[in-house]
Amino acid sequence: xxxxxxxxxxxxxxxxxxxxxxxxxxxxxxxxxxxxxxxxxxxxxxxxxxxxxxxxxxxxxxxxxxxxxxxxxxxxxxxxxxxxxxxxxxxxxxxxxxxxxxxxxxxxxxxxxxxxxxxxxxxxxxxxxxxxxxxxxxxxxxxxxxxxxxxxxxxxxxxxxxxxxxxxxxxxxxxxxxxxxxxxxxxxxxxxxxxxxxxxxxxxxxxxxxxxxxxxxxxxxxxxxxxxxxxxxxxxxxxxxxxxxxxxxxxxxxxxxxxxxxxxxxxxxxxxxxxxxxxxxxxxxxxxxxxxxxxxxxxxxxxxxxxxxxxxxxxxxxxxxxxxxxxxxxxxxxxxxxxxxxxxxxxxxxxxxxxxxxxxx
Amino acid sequence: xxxxxxxxxxxxxxxxxxxxxxxxxxxxxxxxxxxxxxxxxxxxxxxxxxxxxxxxxxxxxxxxxxxxxxxxxxxxxxxxxxxxxxxxxxxxxxxxxxxxxxxxxxxxxxxxxxxxxxxxxxxxxxxxxxxxxxxxxxxxxxxxxxxxxxxxxxxxxxxxxxxxxxxxxxxxxxxxxxxxxxxxxxxxxxxxxxxxxxxxxxxxxxxxxxxxxxxxxxxxxxxxxxxxxxxxxxxxxxxxxxxxxxxxxxxxxxxxx
Numbered sequence: 001x002x003x004x005x006x007x008x009x010x011x012x013x014x015x016x017x018x019x020x021x022x023x024x025x026x027x028x029x030x031x032x033x034x035x036x037x038x039x040x041x042x043x044x045x046x047x048x049x050x051x052x053x054x055x056x057x058x059x060x061x062x063x064x065x066x067x068x069x070x071x072x073x074x075x076x077x078x079x080x081x082x083x084x085x086x087x088x089x090x091x092x093x094x095x096x097x098x099x100x101x102x103x104x105x106x107x108x109x110x111x112x113x114x115x116x117x118x119x120x121x122x123x124x125x126x127x128x129x130x131x132x133x134x135x136x137x138x139x140x141x142x143x144x145x146x147x148x149x150x151x152x153x154x155x156x157x158x159x160x161x162x163x164x165x166x167x168x169x170x171x172x173x174x175x176x177x178x179x180x181x182x183x184x185x186x187x188x189x190x191x192x193x194x195x196x197x198x199x200x201x202x203x204x205x206x207x208x209x210x211x212x213x214x215x216x217x218x219x220x221x222x223x224x225x226x227x228x229x230x231x232x233x234x235x236x237x238x239x240x241x242x243x244x245x246x247x248x249x250x251x252x253x254x255x256x257x258x259x260x261x262x263x264x265x266x267x268x269x270x271x272x273x274x275x276x277x278x279x280x281x282x283x284x285x286x287x288x289x290x291x292x293x294x295x296x297x298x299x300x301x302x303x304x305x306x307x308x309x310x311x312x313x314x315x316x317x318x319x320x321x322x323x324x325x326x327x328x329x330x331x332x333x334x335x336x337x338x339x340x341x342x343x344x345x346x347x348x349x350x351x352x353x354x355x356x357x358x359x360x361x
Numbered sequence: 362x363x364x365x366x367x368x369x370x371x372x373x374x375x376x377x378x379x380x381x382x383x384x385x386x387x388x389x390x391x392x393x394x395x396x397x398x399x400x401x402x403x404x405x406x407x408x409x410x411x412x413x414x415x416x417x418x419x420x421x422x423x424x425x426x427x428x429x430x431x432x433x434x435x436x437x438x439x440x441x442x443x444x445x446x447x448x449x450x451x452x453x454x455x456x457x458x459x460x461x462x463x464x465x466x467x468x469x470x471x472x473x474x475x476x477x478x479x480x481x482x483x484x485x486x487x488x489x490x491x492x493x494x495x496x497x498x499x500x501x502x503x504x505x506x507x508x509x510x511x512x513x514x515x516x517x518x519x520x521x522x523x524x525x526x527x528x529x530x531x532x533x534x535x536x537x538x539x540x541x542x543x544x545x546x547x548x549x550x551x552x553x554x555x556x557x558x559x560x561x562x563x564x565x566x567x568x569x570x571x572x573x574x575x576x577x578x579x580x581x582x583x584x585x586x587x588x589x590x591x592x593x594x595x596x597x598x599x600x601x602x603x604x605x606x607x608x609x610x611x612x613x614x615x616x617x618x
Binding site for chain 1: 384386387389409414415416417418419421431432433434435436437438439440441442445448449450451452453454455456457460461477478481
């Protein structure tokens with residue numbers, strides 16, 4: 001497969017368009033703005049697709065919902081603060097079973113709760129994919145559109161400026177045909193009007209007089225059952241050096257490759273340390289983590305926030321293995337990107353310190 | 362003017378049209394006596410039928426008493442979040458440019474919660490049609506004040522009538538929208554008496570025809586009676602509307618095609 005050098009924003013936008021995405025709406029906000037621009041260019045190159053610069057994030061995601069309701073693959077995005085404004089519509093997409101891809105190009109790793117818990121109403125979840133590199137952002141963008149259609153759910157792709165502004169190689173085969181989205185018999189196109197069984201989409205699923213729906217109670221139970229099934233079917237993770245590992249370091253997103261680098265070095269020095277990285281933040285790969293940590297003395301969580309993913313790590317291990325948070329809040333002075341804790345020296349020091357602490361205990 | 366409480370004289374009345382349009386799957390509804398929405402519903406489905414849009418249109422409907430139309434009218438509907446219908450409709454229209462895409466919203470939906478969406482979509486000149494059923498109250502919540510409640514109008518928020526010193530003034534969004542360059546057609550109708558109903562039907566036809574012809578954005582505001590929300594007897598709703606709303610919201614075409 002031919003490889004081409006791509007900046008992360010371009011890679012994600014091209015992957016989206018190649019996945020059949022035909023609609024994107026967003027409101028400028030750093031560092032998401034780069035993706036907005038990349039979608040404009042990608043649709044122009046494709047000669048198809050609609051990019052709307054919305055006037056609010058709320059408007060943007062609701063435009064995308066309208067496009068999605070017609071069966072088109074649609075996406076929106078922002079930075080964590082703007083994604084916060086969209087939460088009502090994210091929940092609506094989930095409860096209305098509308099496939100939608102939402103790119104969070106965050107200013108750091110402080111949106112883990114937002115991606116995995118959200119702030120909308122009702123019993124809903126969102127799949128959350130956390131690429132660690134441009135190459136993975138390309139792959140996970142394609143996966144996001146597939147999962148959204150397969151499970152009829154919003155899917156969050158949680159990246160950051162490091163992915164956006166870094167150039168890496170991605171597979172690019174000009175002969176590879178764009179993905180054709182699946183048939184969507186539920187989608188609206190106006191054509192069922194006057195048939196006596198005209199379609200209606202709404203979150204309560206009460207249907208129409210002639211074609212009553214299950215109603216909110218049964219529908220929302222169906223949605224909850226679907227997410228329970230998804231939780232078992234779709235967890236993804238990567239790991240390294242699990243053999244003989246006594247200290248397992250868990251990280252996500254772009255922190256992962258830094259941790260991998262340090263863990264490789266420590267292994268070479270003979271330390272029994274390994275690394276585990278969830279690719280799906282939700283569903284969290286709980287079973288895989290529990291298996292990987294079975295013989296560990298401790299699990300160390302390195303994330304650049306005050307301790308968010310560590311909750312899921314603790315839930316996964318359920319007290320079987322001690323869990324320590326060794327990351328922390330880390331922003332640079334602009335507030336736009338990660339700070340000093342995203343560095344191999346500080347990581348190595350904190351991991352070694354935690355290992356020695358465990359030995360001392 | 363008929364005194365309040367006077368029985369309506371129906372002698373000489375004749376049936377000029379079927380009571381139920383073909384496009385209604387049922388005539389059952391949960392709306393109150395004297396409510397203006399059913400007349401507006403009827404006009405909307407009849408105009409869709411007249412313009413041959415029944416199987417090539419999608420309605421995007423907000424939250425209010427009128428929302429029940431999505432369970433009874435035999436056309437496709439998307440029921441969206443409160444206030445966001447114009448944005449949803451725009452996304453649909455861009456994907457289905459040959460379909461007639463319209464919103465049905467109340468005044469609370471369009472002007473209170475959704476003022477940003479209606480103004481931005483109108484300013485873009487999107488080829489969609491937005492319909493506002495304006496009774497100046499949140500009928501669905503039991504008659505609370507909206508952004509279109511007229512000064513002096515009774516609401517649950519202020520039962521002695523909206524006080525400008527406390528609550529300010531209503532927003533005549535249709536008049537604002539009519540000033541925007543990308544807008545093809547704006548009109549304000551009513552359903553309080555037969556000639557108003559006939560004119561409103563014409564406004565709706567114009568609005569949908571403007572969309573089908575690709576002329577740009579269109580908006581029709583329809584004043585609808587809400588005697589329950591206004592705390593007046595059902596048979597006095599029309600009179601209360603004329604006395605309380607029509608001066609703030611003059612009827613007619615605000616931007617002709």
